[in-house]
Amino acid sequence: MDKIRALIVDDSSVMRKIVERSLRQAGIELEKVVEASNGAEALTAVQNNAVDLILCDINMPVMDGLEFVRQVAKVESAKGVPIVMITTEGSESHVVQALSAGARGYIRKPFTPDQVKEHVLPLLGKKP
Amino acid sequence: MSTDTSFATRSHEENWPPILELAVEEVFEIMLGTRVKPVAQSEHEPNREFTAMIGLAGSLCGILTVCCDAKTAGQIAKSMLGDTANSAEEVGDALGEICNMIAGNFKNKLAGTDERCMLSVPTVISGGQYSLHSLAEGTSMETILLFEGAPVAVCLQLQS
DSSP: OOEEEEEEOOOOOOOOHHHHHHHHTOOOOEEEEEEESSHHHHHHHHHHHHEEEEEOOSOOOSOOOHHHHHHTOOOOGTTTOEEEEEEEEOOOOHHHHHHHHTEEEEEESSHHHHHHHHHHGGGGGEEE | OOOOOOOOOOOGGHHHHHHHHHHHHHHHHHHOOOOOOOOOOGGOOOOEEEEEEEEEEEOOOOEEEEEHHHHHHHHHHHHHHSSOOHHHHHHHHHHHHHHHHHHHHHTTTTTGGGGGEEEEEEEEESSOOOOOOOOEEEEEEEEEETTTEEEEEEEEEEEE
């Protein structure tokens, strides 16, 4: 698998590190990791950085993850980039909202590296 | 192990303590790789040097707190992040995320509640010289568990 550029969006720096570690444990080679602590920062990040994958929390200050997914759909350079939500919000309505807005995957916290592998690898064209 | 099974509704609050305990156990096992079990509260009172708290609003209205001593908070951060040296900021962040995941995991187990209950972002207090007065007078449940031999208190206070 080619190395990928990932954008990790979470207001917790600890969770951003855990998500990055989970990607590596899934066997995904990372060329670059861009971090953002809310949806607004993430929007700026995708405008300034080419990325191949976005992993995004929902409950964040300034701009939440659902709004980010809606907004990033308007960013030409980010079109087609798979977005996976990683969140404590487990309700069906959140899942439906996220997938309707354009997210391609949904992982509930707490999560295992295997769950990340299972959800992310197919989006990168690989079998989990 | 299940993280998305609904067990009870608001009308069965007497069933909630074991659901809270299960939510705590799952978070510690999945995120910290540690199996924890509740212990007798009277014998294991934590030194509350770190307190993480998260607000609940909507169909459940109240606050969930996770308290432990500073050394234990550091051990929790180390377990989450590996053996890298953890700053005080990372220790608080780690405990806040544990609190966040326990609250989310708990509400996701209550049938019909997760759809109508929102969580705040976590807040963490370091230092034990404070008093916490929640306006959420009503149901209160606390579970104490031992993490690497040290007590950690998880308390849920809900408005009636």
